[in-house]
Amino acid sequence: MRGNYSLLFYLRKQKVYKGGPIAIYMRITVSGKRAEMSTGRTIDPVRWNGRAGRATGTKEDARTLNTYLDSLQNKVSAAHQLLMSADRPITAAGLLDQFLGRTKKSRYLMELFADHNRKVEALIGNGFENNTLKGYRTSEKHLTGFLRFQYGKPDIEIGMLDHAFITGFEFYLRTECKCSGVSAAKYIKHLKKIVNHCLANRWLDANPFISYRSTAKAKERVFLTQDELERMSNKKISIERLAQVMDVFLFCCYTGLSYADVKKLQRHEVAKGIDGDLWIFTERKKTDTASRIPLLPGAAIILERYQDHPVCVNKGLLLPVLTNQKMNSYLKEIADICGIAKTLTFHIARHTFATTVTLSNGVPIESVSKMLGHTNIKTTQHYAKILDIKVSRDMAILKQRLAGI
Numbered sequence: 483m484r485g486n487y488s489l490l491f492y493l494r495k496q497k498v499y500k501g502g503p504i505a506i507y508m509r510i511t512v513s514g515k516r517a518e519m520s521t522g523r524t525i526d527p528v529r530w531n532g533r534a535g536r537a538t539g540t541k542e543d544a545r546t547l548n549t550y551l552d553s554l555q556n557k558v559s560a561a562h563q564l565l566m567s568a569d570r571p572i573t574a575a576g577l578l579d580q581f582l583g584r585t586k587k588s589r590y591l592m593e594l595f596a597d598h599n600r601k602v603e604a605l606i607g608n609g610f611e612n613n614t615l616k617g618y619r620t621s622e623k624h625l626t627g628f629l630r631f632q633y634g635k636p637d638i639e640i641g642m643l644d645h646a647f648i649t650g651f652e653f654y655l656r657t658e659c660k661c662s663g664v665s666a667a668k669y670i671k672h673l674k675k676i677v678n679h680c681l682a683n684r685w686l687d688a689n690p691f692i693s694y695r696s697t698a699k700a701k702e703r704v705f706l707t708q709d710e711l712e713r714m715s716n717k718k719i720s721i722e723r724l725a726q727v728m729d730v731f732l733f734c735c736y737t738g739l740s741y742a743d744v745k746k747l748q749r750h751e752v753a754k755g756i757d758g759d760l761w762i763f764t765e766r767k768k769t770d771t772a773s774r775i776p777l778l779p780g781a782a783i784i785l786e787r788y789q790d791h792p793v794c795v796n797k798g799l800l801l802p803v804l805t806n807q808k809m810n811s812y813l814k815e816i817a818d819i820c821g822i823a824k825t826l827t828f829h830i831a832r833h834t835f836a837t838t839v840t841l842s843n844g845v846p847i848e849s850v851s852k853m854l855g856h857t858n859i860k861t862t863q864h865y866a867k868i869l870d871i872k873v874s875r876d877m878a879i880l881k882q883r884l885a886g887i
Contacts, residue, residue, distance in 0.1 A: 773855035
């Protein structure tokens with residue numbers, strides 16, 4: 483049982499013991515692990531009952547010693563009861579610390595999470611965005627719901643976190659909150675950030691994530707095929723709002739820029755690159771990493787259309803970008819007009835650049851990763867789905883080589 487412990491008083495002989503009184507030690511054992519301390523008392527071994535852990539005889543000094551040892555036993559029992567009442571984990575070291583009055587300050591999960599979110603909020607615009615804070619707040623809400631659902635209370639001491647807590651939280655997210663595997667993994671990742679903070683500050687003795695492995699699988703990335711991209715590029719739309727949205731979307735298909743990055747793109751961020759052609763020199767808003775992208779002809783043509791656009795001229799922007807909500811709404815209409823059956827969202831443009839425009843045309847994944855502004859090539863691999871046509875081309879080259887042998 484988690485709350486069980488054993489207590490033993492014993493004599494500890496020195497290696498060079500030659501006779502005389504021996505120090506009496508107290509040993510606390512929980513789940514096979516021990517914590518010991520000296521009682522500050524000694525006794526002659528001939529007057530000690532090892533089985534009972536007490537002095538033998540009825541003399542005053544024996545009775546006084548046994549009364550003292552009884553008081554220590556009672557204090558250990560009281561310390562154990564305090565830990566149980568506080569619902570804190572019972573360990574040998576923890577019980578001894580409680581007995582000695584050197585207990586660590588209790589820290590609670592939701593208090594730490596709330597403090598983390600307050601700091602993120604204070605840094606909005608200086609390393610964090612509102613959407614990031616929104617995600618953390620949702621994680622905080624789900625954790626609070628899980629604690630009430632599973633434990634019947636609003637918070638829990640961080641020492642109570644273990645593998646069962648994490649897997650239980652994941653199950654709660656998937657069942658009670660109806661989260662997808664990817665969404666659940668995101669909320670678990672937020673919890674792990676708090677745990678890592680506790681480990682770094684030595685507030686946790688063990689990492690509860692040590693044996694945890696997420697089973698979530700990344701969703702298949704949706705992107706435009708070459709045929710769909712050409713169909714949209716060749717489509718003439720007379721409705722100005724739709725034509726404008728389609729141009730911005732296509733520009734991102736040719737550059738790989740995200741919505742946040744194309745929205746802030748300034749005119750001075752397009753300049754001649756190392757090859758003498760026009761490049762985009764910008765930084766990703768999400769990560770502050772540099773993104774260097776050669777301007778493809780299709781993207782350059784789109785920029786020319788908006789050289790004299792009032793919004794672009796007044797604000798020094800390259801393109802007039804609407805809100806993300808309006809962009810996604812109008813993209814649904816554009817998909818219908820272009821005969822594209824997929825549910826278009828703006829981020830599909832970034833996927834299209836990674837797959838249809840670059841990788842499927844032989845651009846190495848390292849170059850794609852650089853242009854997308856990723857700090858880790860593994861991130862690029864989520865976008866960069868290898869197309870069947872790319873596999874077909876690679877195998878055709880192999881067939882030619884084999885035929886020439």
